[in-house]
Amino acid sequence: MTGQRKFYLKTFGCQMNVYDSERMGEALAADGFTATDDIGQADLVVLNTCHIREKAVEKVYSDLGRINQVKRQRAGEGRGTVVAITGCVAQAEGAEIVARAPQVDLVVGPQSYHRLPDLVRRARKGEQVVDTEFPEEDKFEHLPERAPRPTAGPAAAFLTVQEGCDKFCTFCVVPYTRGMEISRPVTQIEAEARRLVERGVRELTLLGQNVNAYHGDGPDGRPHSLARLLGRLAEIPGLERLRYMTSHPRDMGSDLIAAHRDNSKLMPYLHLPFQAGSDRILAAMNRKHTAADYLRLVEQIRQTRPDIALSTDIIVGFPGETDAEFEATLDVVRAVGFAQAYSFKYSPRPGTPAASLDAPVSTEIAASRLTRLQTLLGEQQASFNAECVGKVFPVLFERAGRHEGQLVGRSPYLQPVHATAESSLLGQILPVAISSASPFSLAGTVVAA
Ligand code: 5AD
Ligand code: SF4
Secondary structure, three states: OOOOOEEEEEEEOOOHHHHHHHHHHHHHHHHOOOOOOOOHHOOOOEEEEOOOHHHHHHHHHHHHHHHHHEEEEEHOOOOOEEEEEEEHHHHHOOHHHHOOOOOOOOOOOOOHHHHHHHHHHHHOOOEEEEOOOOOOOOHHHOOOOOOOOOOOOOEEEEEOOOOOOOOOOOOOOOHHHHOOEEEOOOOHHHHHHHHHHHHOOEEEEOOOHHHOOOOEEOOOOOOOOOOHHHHHHHHOOOOOOOEEOOOOOOHOOHHHHHHHHEEEEEEEEEEEEOOOOOHHHHHHHHOOOOOHHHHHHHHHHHHOOOOOOOEEEEEOOOOOHHHHHHHHHHHHHHHHHOOEEEEEEOOOOOOOOOHHOOOOHHHHHHHHHHHHHEEEEEHHHHHHHHHOOOOOOEEEEEEEOOOEEEEEEEEOOOOOEEEEEOOOHOOOEEEEEEEEOOEEEEEEEEOOO
């Protein structure tokens, strides 16, 4: 067929996948593809998948059913469609995907994205390709450079600095799908950060499954901590805000805590999962901390940065969790007071140690615990937002709002903030007087600086 080849890319799961999708999109663009939102026009369909919970995997397979119809219809019109599965389902299930969904042509694990254009070429010739090796070479060295955009890009971006995890929480597939912990070198990250700033990025969120365990080589050949990396990035002119996620309580070093006081570009927001409030469950999860350890850490962080907004991840219904143990989770939530949180029903993942534990919690009990927990978390989030009314926050405007003449940005505490403002203010950080709050967002008026 003639004309430019098009790709359709859909991202599931976490911010690491969002980042990976962007890099894959850029690699495909460098190879002559253009992006499309219309799957019927796509010569290449990429599903960048998530394996963290069963539901996430089911979504991928249900999408594949629909994609199969599109592929058949296009084939009827004499047009070929390469269907590629990337991400953590690709890594975890490999060739099993092709067995279950024969319409899939290409399966690529997260460490091989730099090979994507080549692999697509092979698939276009009719080969069924599965590449889930952990290659010798560093994909970041082989992905195309982050070139400037012709038009102003988004003001906030993700930057993966660390991948994989060595913590082996017993419920979690990440150590298997993303492999051992690897930190990118400092200079490689700095170079990417500078290029993103040239594109108009003002805020960077450093990503890693265990980002605060970051220990990449510095220019002096010695490992740098995350706090040191953040210190160096804060020097980049034009880069105004820094964030990072996800952190493990065990790796919350004192220099990182101090950075929340000393690094003026580091935003007062921290995502710090605690997963469960019972020490017996925490031990069964192999979390390597107790509830008291977590509460002590929160206290220390708040002493250093009193206004910090805390966010967390919590699992209910881990095998064997009793009512009293679930109450202990609620106790921790009450003791901390979260600005925001993610909570999940435990989902057994094949190959993880917890999947073979006895005493599953019934779906009904897990669901009712989740509802109670989410009600409490919702109240905390709503009251955190309500307390912001009357304050003035610097807001980084990131996109147009739903209403004409309205922009949406983020407060330092990561809340979405709606304000009436001209689109020329996109990408700028301006003071906004907060006049109202909803459970999930704020609204206000731009005031003179
Ligand atoms: N079941 C439910 N939730 C899980 N998470 C990770 N694995 C599972 C699982 N098997 C949650 C954890 C983690 C977040 C990213 O997803 O809370 O922090
Ligand atoms: Fe999974 Fe996070 Fe535990 Fe690592 S620290 S195993 S990514 S839950």
